[in-house]
Amino acid sequence: MPDICYLNGEFLPIEDAYVHIEDRGFQFGDSLYEVVRMYDGVPFRASQHLDRLFRGLEFIQLEIPYQKEDLLEIFDEAAKRSGHSTAFIYLQVTRGSAGPRSHVFVPGYKPTVVITVRPVEPIPEPVREAGLKAITHPDWRWANNHVKATTLLPNILIRTKVSRLGCYDAVLYREDGYITEGTVSNFFAILNGVLRTHPLTGRILAGITRMSVLEIAKAQGIPFEERAIQTDEVYHASEAFFADTYGEVIPIVDIDGHAIGTGKAGPLAMQIWRAFREMVKKETAR
Numbered sequence: 001m002p003d004i005c006y007l008n009g010e011f012l013p014i015e016d017a018y019v020h021i022e023d024r025g026f027q028f029g030d031s032l033y034e035v036v037r038m039y040d041g042v043p044f045r046a047s048q049h050l051d052r053l054f055r056g057l058e059f060i061q062l063e064i065p066y067q068k069e070d071l072l073e074i075f076d077e078a079a080k081r082s083g084h085s086t087a088f089i090y091l092q093v094t095r096g097s098a099g100p101r102s103h104v105f106v107p108g109y110k111p112t113v114v115i116t117v118r119p120v121e122p123i124p125e126p127v128r129e130a131g132l133k134a135i136t137h138p139d140w141r142w143a144n145n146h147v148k149a150t151t152l153l154p155n156i157l158i159r160t161k162v163s164r165l166g167c168y169d170a171v172l173y174r175e176d177g178y179i180t181e182g183t184v185s186n187f188f189a190i191l192n193g194v195l196r197t198h199p200l201t202g203r204i205l206a207g208i209t210r211m212s213v214l215e216i217a218k219a220q221g222i223p224f225e226e227r228a229i230q231t232d233e234v235y236h237a238s239e240a241f242f243a244d245t246y247g248e249v250i251p252i253v254d255i256d257g258h259a260i261g262t263g264k265a266g267p268l269a270m271q272i273w274r275a276f277r278e279m280v281k282k283e284t285a286r
């Protein structure tokens with residue numbers, strides 16, 4: 001069965017789906033996206049992903065002719081039609097096109113809305129249990145990372161380097177030495193027994209997984225603080241992990257060649273991951 005796609009109101013095979021070359025998504029990256037993970041055919045926390053999308057759309061002053069409920073229904077329909085059960089729902093909204101290229105946008109664009117459903121290979125358990133590696137890297141991105149924009153060139157360049165080094169992601173830091181997040185994930189470390197992550201500012205994306213991790217920490221009485229970590233603190237962390245829709249909770253055992261904790265997936269990271277899986281099971285039960 002060919003993979004299907006939703007494009008501006010209709011479902012069609014991905015091979016037959018085209019967007020105009022003057023679409024501002026293509027020309028300028030004038031567009032936002034979301035990635036929702038499906039577990040056993042059920043999207044996890046799709047509503048929260050869409051709340052983030054609508055906050056982003058407001059920030060970039062783009063109105064779309066869909067309410068959240070419309071998109072949730074399309075997600076369900078796309079999920080059914082795809083035939084996939086462990087998959088990503090990818091949603092992209094661009095400002096569309098209004099003739100010749102111009103940086104300035106004016107009201108009245110007809111946005112392009114694309115949704116695809118593609119299967120995903122989860123991280124194998126032994127890999128997670130062994131833990132993954134990371135590098136630190138300057139955060140080359142802009143100032144509004146709370147917006148999930150498709151202008152991902154810095155992320156692409158850094159993640160390619162990361163991947164060539166056999167690491168999961170980079171621990172990004174700003175000029176003032178504060179760690180922000182990863183290129184595809186939020187970053188957490190345990191320092192002096194406290195779970196720390198960057199607070200919600202323009203420097204990071206308000207990750208749905210990040211939010212789930214903090215809910216778990218609260219429910220389990222794990223002390224946590226939303227306070228940025230300095231690069232010179234991070235090698236002293238007893239544990240570190242990334243959190244994102246794809247990898248869920250990904251223990252990090254090595255940063256720049258420095259062993260983190262015992263050099264094996266940390267117990268707290270694994271405890272939080274297991275609790276996350278329970279949360280998924282509960283929320284995606286039919």
Ligand SMILES: Cc1ncc(COP(=O)(O)O)c(C=O)c1O
Nearest residue numbers: 184185186205207208209244245
């Ligand atoms: C830069 C960045 N930070 C954090 C995340 C994690 O967000 P979520 O948990 O919603 O997938 C992502 C996910 O794509 C991301 O690209």
